[in-house]
Amino acid sequence: MTRIGVLTGGGDCPGLNAVIRAVVRKGITHYGDAFLGFRYGWAGVLEDNAIELTLEETSGLLPRGGTMLGSSRTNPYGTDDGPARIRATLEANELDALIPIGGEDTLGVARRLASEGVNVVGVPKTIDNDLNGTDFTFGFQTAVQIATDAIDRLHTTAESHNRVLVVEVMGRHAGWIATYAGMAGGADAILVPERPFDIDQVCDHLRRRHARGRSFSIVAVSEGAVPIDGTMELGDSGVTTDAFGHARLGGIAVALEREIEARTGFETRMTILGHVQRGGTPTAYDRVLATRFGVAAVDAVERREFGTMVALRGPEVRTVNLDEAVAEPKLLDPALYETAQVFFG
Secondary structure, eight states: OOEEEEEEOSSOOTTHHHHHHHHHHHIIIIIOOEEEEETTTHHHHHHTOEEEEOTTTTTTOTTOOSOTTOOOOOOGGGSTTHHHHHHHHHHHTTOSEEEEEESHHHHHHHHHHHHTTOOBEEEEBOTTOOOTTOSOOBTHHHHHHHHHHHHHHHHHHHHHHTOEEEEEEOOSSOOHHHHHHHHHHTOSEEEOTTSOBOHHHHHHHHHHHHHTTOOOEEEEEETTOOBOTTSOOOOOOOOOBOTTSOBOOOOHHHHHHHHHHHHHOOOEEEEEOGGGGTOSOOOHHHHHHHHHHHHHHHHHHHTTOOSEEEEEETTEEEEEEHHHHHSSOOOOOHHHHHHHHTTOO
16 A cells, blocks of 8 residues: 655646546555645645545545645745655655645645655646646646636627727736637737737737727737837836745736727726636536546556656656656747737737
């Protein structure tokens, strides 16, 4: 019997509960494993705050959003004794391996622990879809569907009032959500972190559209999108950072609302979707992908493929080295953005 710890770190994400359910179901029924779930990410490991995960405890989780274990952005390497406390907790609970489910920060901690001898198999989680080594992360498709539904709804109110509507979606480093949702929802401009935008060019797109007789427009923008230096003032937003040093983003839509209306004369309003993109039940695609990841993670533990992350490569789920997974963000495919540009303006 293998004793395995499980945690969910970073922002909550549709499909987390499906992973937990799959890990426990496969581990108990096929290998006779035992599982301990740490509460609130790495904070739970630091504080030895855990619950036993059984078939009964994880029953009915598949359609539930969020995470039954809770989550946090705690960084064990933010304190000198953090890594030692992690190892002490694992030893005290006689755990043979750890399955952390998270994004670049959670798995970045996992990579460092793996290099120090901790038996780790990671599961990639981020609605931003910006983790290297995997074609898709669970939660992304759900976030895209929520954003697309919002854009569909905003079309009708924009048309009714002859307005430009700016829709801000998540995406710190990468514009996957904005591009997928913008394409699916028929946005007239899509602004992403990978391509600093020229506000004059954006306004020209909108003017051309209106000159053709269209009285409304939709602009989809990632929260991490920025203007080309010197082309637009963003103002002082009093930015703060989290435990991993990331700026807490949000608000580019506010600046765009102001600038577009001032430069074009078109009445402009903005909507920031924010955390609604993470909430609620996961789509069927994300439930299936999360389940496949959970099963594959337990299989990897049994094969002792530590220091790895499960990943989707084409139609297959396989393991990749954690070093590859967290080396750098997976940025938006340029070809996909070029396809989206065909429909701008």
